[in-house]
Amino acid sequence: MIKIYLKSTQKACVMSEFIPFALPDIGEEEIAEVADTLRSGWVTTGPKAKLFESNFERFIGSSVEAIAVSSATAGLHLALEAIGIKPGDEVITTTMTFTATAEVIRYLGADVRLVDIDPLTMNIDVNAIRQAITSKTKAIMPVHYAGLSCDMDAIFNLAKEFDLKVVEDAAHALPSSYKNEMIGTLRSDATVFSFYANKTMTTGEGGMVVTKSPELASRMKVMRLHGISRDAFDRFRSEKPAWFYEVIAPGFKYNLTDIAAAMGIHQLVKLPGFLKRREYLAQRYTNRLKNLPLILPSSALEGDVHSWHLYVIRLKKYSKFTRDEVIQYLSDKKIGTSVHYVPLHNHPYWQERYGLTPDMFPQAEIAYQSMFTIPLYTAMTDHQQDRVIEALLELFSG
Numbered sequence: 012m013i014k015i016y017l018k019s020t021q022k023a024c025v026m027s028e029f030i031p032f033a034l035p036d037i038g039e040e041e042i043a044e045v046a047d048t049l050r051s052g053w054v055t056t057g058p059k060a061k062l063f064e065s066n067f068e069r070f071i072g073s074s075v076e077a078i079a080v081s082s083a084t085a086g087l088h089l090a091l092e093a094i095g096i097k098p099g100d101e102v103i104t105t106t107m108t109f110t111a112t113a114e115v116i117r118y119l120g121a122d123v124r125l126v127d128i129d130p131l132t133m134n135i136d137v138n139a140i141r142q143a144i145t146s147k148t149k150a151i152m153p154v155h156y157a158g159l160s161c162d163m164d165a166i167f168n169l170a171k172e173f174d175l176k177v178v179e180d181a182a183h184a185l186p187s188s189y190k191n192e193m194i195g196t197l198r199s200d201a202t203v204f205s206f207y208a209n210k211t212m213t214t215g216e217g218g219m220v221v222t223k224s225p226e227l228a229s230r231m232k233v234m235r236l237h238g239i240s241r242d243a244f245d246r247f248r249s250e251k252p253a254w255f256y257e258v259i260a261p262g263f264k265y266n267l268t269d270i271a272a273a274m275g276i277h278q279l280v281k282l283p284g285f286l287k288r289r290e291y292l293a294q295r296y297t298n299r300l301k302n303l304p305l306i307l308p309s310s311a312l313e314g315d316v317h318s319w320h321l322y323v324i325r326l327k328k329y330s331k332f333t334r335d336e337v338i339q340y341l342s343d344k345k346i347g348t349s350v351h352y353v354p355l356h357n358h359p360y361w362q363e364r365y366g367l368t369p370d371m372f373p374q375a376e377i378a379y380q381s382m383f384t385i386p387l388y389t390a391m392t393d394h395q396q397d398r399v400i401e402a403l404l405e406l407f408s409g
Contacts, residue, residue: 030398032347033209036285036389037274044273051269056236059269063276067219070186070279073196075221076228079272080235083182083205083218084111085265087152088118090201090220093230094176096121096149103143104152104180105135106354106375112154112180113355124148125355125367130374132309133157133323137165144169150176155184155194157351158211158318159309163189167198176200182218183320185211186286191314195221201231206271209388211285211318212278214271238262288389289319292396296322296385299400303407304330306381319387321351326381330407334381337406341385344402349384 048059060079067077080086096102098120104112106125113123126139133156140151151170153161163179170177177198181187182205184194195202201224206217222228233240238260267275278285297307306325311317326334338348354375356367369376385399 029345030347030386030391030395031388032349032384032386034388034390035208035213036281037213038277038281040277040280041274044277045270048269048273054270055268056266056272057269059276060267060272063267063272063279064219066276066279067221070282071193071195071221073193073223075195075223076225078220078222078228078231078235079267079275080218080220080265081267082111082216082265083180083203083207084115085235085263086203086218086220087112087178087180088115088263089231089234089265090178090203090222090227091115091119091121091150092234093227094150094178094200099147100149101145101147102150102152103140103148105154105156106356106372107133107135107156107352107378108154108180108355109182109352110355110358110361112152113361116152121149122147123361123365125361125365125372127372128156128375128378129162130378132159132161133378134159134161135166136374137162137169140166140169144173144175148173148175150178150200152178152180154180154182155187157308157321157323158183158187159311160184160187160189160194160315160317163197163199179203181205182207182210184318186282186316187311187318188316190312193316200224201227206275206278211289211320212275212282214267214275214278217267217271217275234260234262235265236262237264285389286316286318289387290317292387292391293317293319293322295393295396296387296400300324300403303403305403305407321384322387323351323382323384325378330381332406334383337403338383340406341399341402344398346399346402347386350379350382351384352379354379 064077064079096119100121101124102116103124107128116123124143126143127136129136135153179199179202181194181202185204187194201222204219206214238258240257304327355361
């Protein structure tokens with residue numbers, strides 16, 4: 012009787028545990044590397060950041076140069092500045108993204124042209140890009156939504172036709188691929204990855220810009236740290252007097268610390284394993300939820316990689332529940348969710364600046380009204396995922 016009671020109590024305790032929407036997967040290797048960094052006396056950008064950049068270049072391949080930055084937002088800003096975006100220019104991007112994608116365009120005094128999404132993939136609608144191009148358009152910023160790559164050939168064709176730059180927002184897309192080529196190795200001018208806490212790998216805060224252009228890489232390295240001609244690591248590690256430097260541009264403070272890079276060194280090694288776990292969890296969701304009145308996320312084309320940063324579900328039109336009712340139900344079951352995203356055209360700043368209304372973005376608006384994101388992270392156990400699945404099965408079969 013005692014054994015049965017203990018098992019029942021344990022089961023009740025497990026069932027009462029909150030399942031977060033996302034959780035970083037950090038091991039003893041990262042902790043030891045961070046501790047080593049703290050003991051070394053070099054905690055800002057230094058040897059660990061340089062090693063992380065070098066390892067990342069090898070991981071991506073195709074002779075890219077990697078620039079470690081304090082966030083993907085910083086990386087996008089640096090990339091746009093390096094390609095020459097200035098006041099009066101226009102940059103096209105999707106409304107279905109986090110505000111960082113668009114706000115960096117405004118940092119440079121340029122204007123944002125938001126466009127609708129493809130209803131199947133949730134990625135930027137290439138036809139809408141074409142319609143948005145004007146004489147002021149200088150660049151396209153596609154976002155690989157949830158880790159599924161955009162139709163990059165079509166985007167590159169537009170860029171060539173209208174002489175536009177391409178900067179990929181790949182915050183969700185490590186290590187996604189397009190036509191068997193890893194995102195970051197394509198024909199874009201620059202690609203930016205995120206290492207925020209909920210991404211496919213993390214440094215807490217941080218990001219990486221990759222480019223095949225030595226000129227763009229050189230500019231971004233200078234602008235990453237106040238526009239100074241030499242970084243602090245090169246100056247301070249020298250055994251000879253090396254105090255002199257020159258400010259050659261009004262730069263930013265966007266460098267990645269060695270403390271953060273220490274985590275990244277080991278997270279990058281674990282990334283292939285992280286991907287396998289995400290693919291496994293995503294497939295379990297798809298297999299078990301496919302008969303519910305839900306639109307499940309698109310998979311990558313055959314032979315390509317979807318990073319499965321997010322698992323975004325949409326309710327079908329005939330669902331008897333609203334999105335908010337489903338979110339509340341899952342919350343009552345101690346299951347965390349999110350919404351990716353409140354489209355930019357629904358936020359006051361973007362609405363007011365550009366006179367945006369929902370009817371200008373019909374596909375994004377339909378998606379937004381019905382979408383929610385369920386937990387998917389590498390530290391998630393099968394049992395935790397079963398709880399999410401069973402909750403949805405129970406709701407829709409009731």
